[in-house]
Amino acid sequence: MTTRSRSPLRLLAPALVLVLVGLAPPATAAHAATRADPHATTAAEVARAAAAVTLTPAADAWVDASHPTVNAGRTASLRVDAVPRQVAYLRFDVTDVDSDPTAVLRLYVETASSTGVDVHPVSNHTWDESTITYDNAPPVGETTVRSGPVGADTWVSMNVSSLVTGNGPVTVALTTTNDTGLRVTSREGVNKPQLLTPAPPNPSPYVVTRTGSATYRAASDVTGETYTGSLKTVLESAVVELNRLGGGTVRFGAGTFDFGAEYMKLEGIRRVTFVGAGMYDTLIRNDNSSAGDTEPFNTKGWDGVIVRDLAVSAGGAFRSTSDALDFDDGNNMLVERVRVTASRGRGIVFDGKNQTWTSMGNTVRDCVISGAQSDGVELLATSGDTVTGCTITDVGGHGIQVNRASSTADQPNKTADHNVISDNVINQAGQDGININSGTDNRILDNEITNSSDDTPNRDGIRVTTATGITCVDTVVSGDVAIDDQTVRTQRYGLYVTEGCNATVVGPANTFTPNRVSAVRDAGNGTIFQ
DSSP: OOEEEOOOOOOOOHHHHHHHHTOOSOOOHHHHHHHOOTTOOOHHHHHHHHTOEEEOOSEEEEEETTSTTOOBOSOSEEEEBTTTTEEEEEEEEEOSOOSSOOOEEEEEEOSOBSSOOEEEEEOOOOOOTTTOOTTTOOOOOSOOEEOOSBOSSEEEEEEOGGGOOSSEEEEEEEEOSOSSOEEEEOTTSSSOOEEEESOOOOOOOEEEEEOSSSOEEEEETTTOOEEEEOHHHHHHHHHHHHHHTTOEEEEEOSEEEEOTTOOEEEESOBSEEEEOSOTTTEEEEEEOOOSSOOOSEEEESOBSOEEEEEEEEEESSOOTTOOSEEEETOBSOEEEEEEEEEESSOSEEEEOOSTTOOOBSOEEESOEEEOBSSOSEEEESOBSOEEESOEEESOSSOSEEEEOOOTTSSSTTOOOBSOEEESOEEESOSSOSEEEESEESOEEESOEEESOOSSSSSOOSEEEEOOTTSOEEOOEEESOEEEOOSSSOOOOEEEEEOTTOBSOEEOTTOBOOSOSSEEEEEOSBSOEEO
């Protein structure tokens, strides 16, 4: 169970923040911009929040379409469901707000939900909690804000400033799109709903610390908000809270942060930064051999998220799609100075193959990957991504793969286009050092690849390939070294361009000798050697 507490608001000096976080020495000016927290709270915001008023409901109730004449206004929980439709109503009496009020609605959610609650305005404030039923309940307006996924037994916060326009009654309705209902504690319960005016500041950063063998704490020294429990629950709770408030930072000090057999699984996260004390100082790990995917970072629909300065270890029996950092439908993301020491499958993957998914504009920079049982990095049906400055050694699959979706995927044979793979060092990849499987305008620049085909025979330093009828055009290979310098060589060709790939450009600055068979095999169409 996750618990959450609030201590008095306080403003910490920057030096104290560094001590609590356990960061490495202060960043140089050149790196200051990448370490800055765009959601940092000002002293004025903290001062305003310290004077905030916390209101509890003057009335609350829930109504049920399957029992349209029954009143439920005195229960300890408010029920919300899509089937049968159950709607919760809350009324607050707002006083002493300024001319441009802000407000946050806080609810204690008793049961988990993959979709959470939707908050709606209600213009009629004359309903009575002792007589309201589904048949006589006032109509609700369009959704104003959605909580997103919520865990059990935890507080959630939603900005409802647009619904508080001045003094007087404010009624909101809660619904859900999920046919698995959820419960919210009512005003008759211990953890009563709250309306905070003015809205509290963004709690960023949350600082994660280990408090026991399997217990953790995620605390905001801006607002005093604190989650305690397993690493999974405190981390998911802190991230979801930041996501609702526009983004922010989760910081880890030096040490090992262990999920055990659990893992973080979150959807729809925007503009949240995960930062450690360094990729040789902070380790996030789990170990799980179950049949499903068990990625420590098991994600979907993330946008503008940053992961930097930490290591990830994802142990367990081989499973090709259970990876260390898995970003399904991930866009505009940065993975920087991240070290992967073990993975059941791939080290880092961006995946855009499923229905409606995109995966574009992502950057993997200065990573260190070893011990992945499949590819080091895979860009699967993604476009406009960059992998640069990484060191990848002793992986079971390709060092880096730019790959099309399979013919049976939701977006069959969707290609990965306009990606740049540059300045990486790859040694002893189990299959190809770099594999380009279909696509348009992918660029392989200034990489150093040695001793590939370590586990699977007849693989190459760089392979540009495709399936019949799938686009493979305008790949550029320039400035690369792809050689085998072992006593017993395993890497077949430095570069292999297969049949079906058109207009591949091979620059003059490549080094493809020595290799087990020869430097280059060109079976492509219209390959251009410069």
